[in-house]
Amino acid sequence: METYYDPQDLPKFEEIGKEAPELARKFFEYYQAVFADGELGEREKALIALAVAHTIQCPYCIDAYTRACLEKGSSLAEMTEAVHVAVAIRGGASLVHGIQMRNIAGKISL
Amino acid sequence: MEEARPIRAAEECWGRRLPRIEPFRQTLARHGLELTRGETTTLQVNVGLLCNQACHHCHLEAGPDRREVMKPETGDAVVAFVRRCRVGVIDITGGAPELNPKLGRMIKSLAPFVPRIMLRSNLTALRERERDSLVDLCRNHRVAIVASLPSLNEAQAESQRGRGVFRKSIAALQRLNSLGYGRADLELNLVVNPTGAFLPPSQEQTARRFREVLHKKWGITFNHLFTFANVPLGRFRHWLERSGNLESYTASLVARFNPCAVQGLMCRTLVSVSWDGYLYDCDFNLARGLPLGGRKIHISDTDHLPAPGTSIAVSDHCYTCTAGAGFT
Numbered sequence: 001m002e003t004y005y006d007p008q009d010l011p012k013f014e015e016i017g018k019e020a021p022e023l024a025r026k027f028f029e030y031y032q033a034v035f036a037d038g039e040l041g042e043r044e045k046a047l048i049a050l051a052v053a054h055t056i057q058c059p060y061c062i063d064a065y066t067r068a069c070l071e072k073g074s075s076l077a078e079m080t081e082a083v084h085v086a087v088a089i090r091g092g093a094s095l096v097h098g099i100q101m102r103n104i105a106g107k108i109s110l
Numbered sequence: 111m112e113e114a115r116p117i118r119a120a121e122e123c124w125g126r127r128l129p130r131i132e133p134f135r136q137t138l139a140r141h142g143l144e145l146t147r148g149e150t151t152t153l154q155v156n157v158g159l160l161c162n163q164a165c166h167h168c169h170l171e172a173g174p175d176r177r178e179v180m181k182p183e184t185g186d187a188v189v190a191f192v193r194r195c196r197v198g199v200i201d202i203t204g205g206a207p208e209l210n211p212k213l214g215r216m217i218k219s220l221a222p223f224v225p226r227i228m229l230r231s232n233l234t235a236l237r238e239r240e241r242d243s244l245v246d247l248c249r250n251h252r253v254a255i256v257a258s259l260p261s262l263n264e265a266q267a268e269s270q271r272g273r274g275v276f277r278k279s280i281a282a283l284q285r286l287n288s289l290g291y292g293r294a295d296l297e298l299n300l301v302v303n304p305t306g307a308f309l310p311p312s313q314e315q316t317a318r319r320f321r322e323v324l325h326k327k328w329g330i331t332f333n334h335l336f337t338f339a340n341v342p343l344g345r346f347r348h349w350l351e352r353s354g355n356l357e358s359y360t361a362s363l364v365a366r367f368n369p370c371a372v373q374g375l376m377c378r379t380l381v382s383v384s385w386d387g388y389l390y391d392c393d394f395n396l397a398r399g400l401p402l403g404g405r406k407i408h409i410s411d412t413d414h415l416p417a418p419g420t421s422i423a424v425s426d427h428c429y430t431c432t433a434g435a436g437f438t
Contacts, residue, residue: 041315070304073311073319075263 010060043072050079051086131364134428141369145422147378147391150415152199154382154393155188156180157210162235165258165271167303169343169397172205179205182212184387187410189219191383195415199226201380203393206235214247221251228254230301233282234275249289254297256336257283262323266305283330292331300335307355309362309433310337339363341430343397363429371432377422383409391422398425 017024035045046068053061069079138145158179161172180188192200200220207213207229220227229248236245236255248255257279261267264276271279283298291298300320304310317335324330340346342360350356377392381402387409390396400423401407402416 043311043315043319067308070306070308071311073302073316075261075266077263077265 005059007063010063013060043069043074046072047074047078047082051082054083055086055090131360131426134424134426137364137367137429138372138424141372143369143372145372145375145377145424145428147416147418147420147422149418150379150381151197152201152380153188153192153197154201154203154380155216156203156205156382156385156393156396157185157207157213157216158205158385160209161204161206161232162209163206163232163272163275165232165345166349167270167305167340167346169341169346169394170205171344176205178385179210180212180385180387182215184385184409185212185216186219187387187408188383189216189223191409191412192220192223194413197224197415199228200224201228201230203230205385206232208235208238208241208244214244217247217251217253226254227251228256230256231258232271232275233257233259233279237278237282237285245286245289249291249296252295254299255286255291256299256301257286258301258303259283259320260303260305262320270303270305280328280330283324283332284328287330292333294333297333298331300332302335302337303340307340307350307353307359309366310339313337313435339430339433341394341397341427343394343427360426360429363433366433367429368432368434371435375431377431381415394427394430395423395425398427400425 014024014028017028035042035049038045040048046065049061050065050069053065066079069082132140156170159170159172159176160174160179161168161176162174164173202213202216204210208231210216217227217229235241236257247253258271259267259279260270267276267279268274286292286298290296302310302316302320310316313336316337320335321332324332342350342356342363347356350359377395380392382390382393382396384390384396388406389402389409389412390400391402395401402423403420404423
């Protein structure tokens with residue numbers, strides 16, 4: 001079945017540089033620098049990326065960072081907890097807007 | 111003794127070559143490299159394929175049903191060879207070497223002639239009470255224990271090594287620590303293999319993390335930790351095929367070919383002797399049936415280690431050892 005998402009597209013990512021090579025070069029250099037060992041280790045950065053990937057629901061990113069997390073030594077339990085962090089923030093962000101609902105309802109209610 | 115067989119027989123057993131994979135030999139040539147032996151310092155002795163576990167990543171398909179165990183006379187031939195040819199390290203492997211009833215005798219016989227003996231253990235075989243005397247023997251002869259522990263996560267460790275293995279492994283490590291293993295003079299080293307079709311994590315970072323977590327959770331200490339990629343041979347290859355991961359896993363090994371790793375490969379300084387006494391460039395070539403020098407030579411029929419410069423038999427599984435930092 002044809003879908004908009006194709007796993008074979010992921011290795012073609014660098015082709016995005018064909019029309020704007022300088023912008024792509026800057027982006028990929030920045031990207032590499034972001035994920036290099038720094039104050040946070042590569043393993044921790046991959047776990048953050050996995051959580052963000054779930055927040056933005058990007059299947060390419062979920063594929064890439066599931067593999068990256070495993071290759072950097074994270075366990076499935078740690079990865080699942082990282083996903084829950086994303087879920088909690090995402091859910092919490094919705095829920096905290098309930099205060100707006102309450103404020104508005106309070107303002108217009110007797 | 112069996113007749114010497116040409117390498118081609120092993121190539122036929124290997125089955126189809128995966129599409130889009132450049133042959134390893136060709137990749138070496140493209141980088142202007144040749145894989146030849148350096149000075150051989152280590153004799154790896156595979157004392158049998160019998161094992162109390164049947165790990166899913168085992169390239170030798172070792173397990174409880176295997177009957178291939180090194181016989182005492184082959185063990186004696188190994189000791190005689192070591193007396194003839196000086197080697198710096200004996201690396202005892204299996205299967206579970208502990209299940210070879212003559213292991214203790216072999217260690218005692220080898221100890222006076224080699225400065226260092228290593229015993230590769232799955233930990234659960236070493237943990238059995240009847241092996242206490244073997245552990246004492248290892249301690250007395252300062253045998254370094256190299257133990258498999260693929261993950262700090264119970265479910266993942268057991269997905270590779272079988273149910274119940276994780277807790278037994280932790281208990282075995284604690285017992286080894288209580289006997290003095292993990293100190294400078296009694297080495298306890300860990301080996302981490304990935305628990306699936308992905309490459310191993312950085313050795314340095316994994317060592318740091320294992321050291322911290324094992325000590326914090328279970329009070330365990332160890333000396334060194336090594337991360338090794340799984341070789342797409344034997345039981346692991348069958349799983350890769352069944353799960354549809356063979357092509358992508360092999361492609362990931364090929365993509366991470368590191369020409370700089372070739373110089374330091376383990377096979378350049380090691381000779382592996384199989385449970386039945388034949389010589390190979392490494393344990394993976396043993397699993398593949400690629401004998402040293404292209405024909406089967408029994409350890410009792412040779413009186414020398416291979417000379418520096420001798421060619422090493424290669425095939426596509428060699429991409430495992432040249433991926434990333436390499437298998438050194």
